[in-house]
Amino acid sequence: MKDFNFKVPQVIEFGLGSLKKLPAILDENKLDHVYLVSDRGLEAIGVVKKIQDIIEAGGIKCTTYLDVLPNPTVDIVNEAVAGYKASGASSIIAVGGGSPMDVAKAVSVLAQFGGTVHDYVGLGKVPVGTIPMIAIPTTAGTGSEVTASCVITDEEANYKMSIISYEILPKYAVLDPELIMTAPASIAAACGVDAFIHAMEAYVSTDATLFSDAMGEKAMELIGGNLRRFVANRKDEEAACAMMAGSTFAGIAFAWAKLGNIHGMSHPVSAYFHIAHGVANAILMPTVVEYNALADNGRYEKIYNYLSTDKEPVKDFKPSMLVDLVKELNAELGIPASLSAVGVTEDKFEEMATDAMKTVNVMVNPRQTGFKDVVNLYQKAF
Numbered sequence: 001m002k003d004f005n006f007k008v009p010q011v012i013e014f015g016l017g018s019l020k021k022l023p024a025i026l027d028e029n030k031l032d033h034v035y036l037v038s039d040r041g042l043e044a045i046g047v048v049k050k051i052q053d054i055i056e057a058g059g060i061k062c063t064t065y066l067d068v069l070p071n072p073t074v075d076i077v078n079e080a081v082a083g084y085k086a087s088g089a090s091s092i093i094a095v096g097g098g099s100p101m102d103v104a105k106a107v108s109v110l111a112q113f114g115g116t117v118h119d120y121v122g123l124g125k126v127p128v129g130t131i132p133m134i135a136i137p138t139t140a141g142t143g144s145e146v147t148a149s150c151v152i153t154d155e156e157a158n159y160k161m162s163i164i165s166y167e168i169l170p171k172y173a174v175l176d177p178e179l180i181m182t183a184p185a186s187i188a189a190a191c192g193v194d195a196f197i198h199a200m201e202a203y204v205s206t207d208a209t210l211f212s213d214a215m216g217e218k219a220m221e222l223i224g225g226n227l228r229r230f231v232a233n234r235k236d237e238e239a240a241c242a243m244m245a246g247s248t249f250a251g252i253a254f255a256w257a258k259l260g261n262i263h264g265m266s267h268p269v270s271a272y273f274h275i276a277h278g279v280a281n282a283i284l285m286p287t288v289v290e291y292n293a294l295a296d297n298g299r300y301e302k303i304y305n306y307l308s309t310d311k312e313p314v315k316d317f318k319p320s321m322l323v324d325l326v327k328e329l330n331a332e333l334g335i336p337a338s339l340s341a342v343g344v345t346e347d348k349f350e351e352m353a354t355d356a357m358k359t360v361n362v363m364v365n366p367r368q369t370g371f372k373d374v375v376n377l378y379q380k381a382f
């Protein structure tokens with residue numbers, strides 16, 4: 001068995017209506033002015049106002065920055081940092097899917113220590129003492145509320161840069177499943193598959209440990225058993241609660257075990273072609289699951305059972321059955337079947353593979369993967 005250590009240092013508040021605890025959390029931490037980072041989509045459906053009202057009703061000042069866009073860029077981060085500094089706030093609340101969380105994490109570093117995003121890219125480059133941050137996920141999800149990384153796009157280089165430092169872990173995560181119950185079906189599907197992939201990639205990662213396995217298995221049980229039901233009806237409370245908890249457990253699993261080729265390869269797809277993160281991952285999933293089958297040490301059967309709709313565990317399992325099952329899942333959820341279907345073009349495969357090879361995720365993939373393998377996998381998924 002592999003040696004392991006772990007910590008889950010943030011406070012996680014979970015429950016329907018748990019947003020109401022926000023003023024008490026802020027008060028307890030003597031935070032009297034928050035900078036709320038979110039996007040225009042969440043503003044339009046009233047989520048931002050709902051949270052702002054709860055905060056202000058507690059006598060706490062709230063300044064907002066709502067111009068976060070998907071696959072956020074250095075310019076957006078710089079604008080948000082300037083807004084934070086001008087506001088006089090003493091803490092940050094991130095409301096959203098992955099993009100507002102990524103921007104908020106970057107602001108918690110840059111507004112405190114100065115410099116540019118590029119200065120902190122890589123492992124452990126952030127000093128101690130970032131601005132305290134509370135994460136409120138509105139999708140299930142990125143798991144970003146429990147991870148120590150943030151991804152910002154360098155637009156000139158079409159490259160997604162990762163800051164990976166325990167200093168950027170949010171201090172609190174408030175998980176209120178009510179927030180994901182207004183998501184459109186397409187978002188619920190893409191984010192839900194992505195959350196399952198987080199758990200699955202962490203589970204087969206060469207860095208997996210007993211601890212990440214425990215989180216990953218429970219995540220796959222919760223997500224595998226509720227994803228279809230949740231996409232079908234987001235008002236299904238039980239399914240929403242399972243998805244929200246599952247997504248966070250998956251986040252904890254991959255915060256420790258890292259991910260694999262699906263995520264290593266999906267970041268360049270998003271960076272070059274502006275494809276949503278969850279959609280890019282879901283499209284790549286069958287190809288990578290098939291490639292990794294050669295390395296399977298019995299875990300594919302467990303993953304299959306978590307994801308299958310059959311009541312009984314599978315008999316006479318073959319790894320190819322998991323490949324078929326994930327293809328079937330994508331089709332059921334309305335995810336496009338190929339990279340070509342979402343506008344990716346073949347001429348960028350070599351550049352994308354070069355970028356994919358720079359990520360830690362390809363290094364922990366269960367089947368060793370070289371540059372040529374990545375190009376072939378892109379071709380296959382095309």
Ligand SMILES: [Zn+2]
Nearest residue numbers: 194198277281
């Ligand atoms: Zn992901």
